[in-house]
Amino acid sequence: MKTKLFRNIGYLLFILLALSSCVNEMDMVEDEQGLETLSSRTSPPFAGYEEWVKKLIDYDKSADSKSYLGKVENFLQSIYRFIPEMRDVVDDLINRGFKFRVAVRHDDERKSWFNPNSSEIGFSGVENLKIENMIHELLHFFAFYTVDEYRKRLYAAREEYEIRVLTDLFMRRDFSTFPYEYQGMKIDHDEYIRYLGWLDKLLKNEVQNMDQFSENFIQFGISRLFWIEDTKIKVADLNGYRPRLLGIIWFYGKIK
Ligand SMILES: [Zn+2]
Known part of the structure; x- marks a missing residue:
């Protein structure tokens, strides 16, 4: 019984060592290229991501647009689920503590916008509340805080x-x-x-x-x-x- 237990522990240790050496190798490759780890890009969305992405919405300041929030949440979830590169963008913004306020109101010129001063992502009327506009403005949001x-x-x-x-x-x-x-x-x-x-x-x-x-x-x-x-x-x-x-x-x- 004891030998079996030791054998199992030994086996587990072997696996752990093997895994940690893989991680080290990955680190080295990335260090060489001077790039950060981008795990969210390669792995599928984790369980509970539906709630995680909502952290990006500033609910207190979005009261005026309450009836549209469900749609914005759905967009964020779809973007996170289906676009690996955008998972990374969303994770990065959430991890840095950023939030945006949702606005839906008619604008003369723009279909949608990101305003960094009020941290607002806006859509000109419900007809412009579209997933592609959400992607576009999330990218402006990310660009503002990422590219000097x-x-x-x-x-x-x-x-x-x-x-x-x-x-x-x-x-x-x-x-x-x-x-x-x-x-x-x-x-x-x-x-x-x-x-x-x-x-x-x-x-x-x-x-x-x-x-x-x-x-x-x-x-x-x-x-x-x-x-x-x-x-x-x-x-x-x-x-x-x-x-x-x-x-x-x-x-x-x-x-x-
Ligand atoms: Zn633009």
Whole structure:
């Protein structure tokens, strides 16, 4: 009886040692690349994530939008469940203690917005309360607290186009059955088909050259943002672009 017990303990120790050496190896690889661990991206959502994601909502300050909160919760849960990269974004924001207030009210210009001063994510009427707008604004929320030059409101055009491309990638891959209007290129633009082909290449990890990637990004970005240029979004700011948000969220581990 005792021998069996010892044998079992020995076996357990062996497994634990083997596991800890795997972990060390992983750490080393990541240290070498100077990157953080991103466990939430690779593992499936854990039990109880439905409640976890609600930590991102500031319920006290969302009283005006009470009737829409169920829908916002559903979006957060779907985003967390189906988009591995967004799991990481949501975990990071929650772990840093950030929350957003939900607002649904008509805005003259924007379909949705993130206002860092009031930490508000807003939708212009219930018709714009859509999952793709939620993804888009969560990315602005994350960008504000993660990319220094975006927090300083420099290069708004770069930030905007990075977010449009990321939202398009996630929608094309993870919500492909949803009716969806691409944000990175207008459907009636000459470049539309070529843009979708570029997204597919990115989805298949076929884009392996950062210079080539940046060149295409600038080219498509100019075609699209030209139409929405304003006091903040200046197409000229795209020149010299290198991946920032896309580097953190998309290219992590895919390109050296
Ligand atoms: Zn935006």
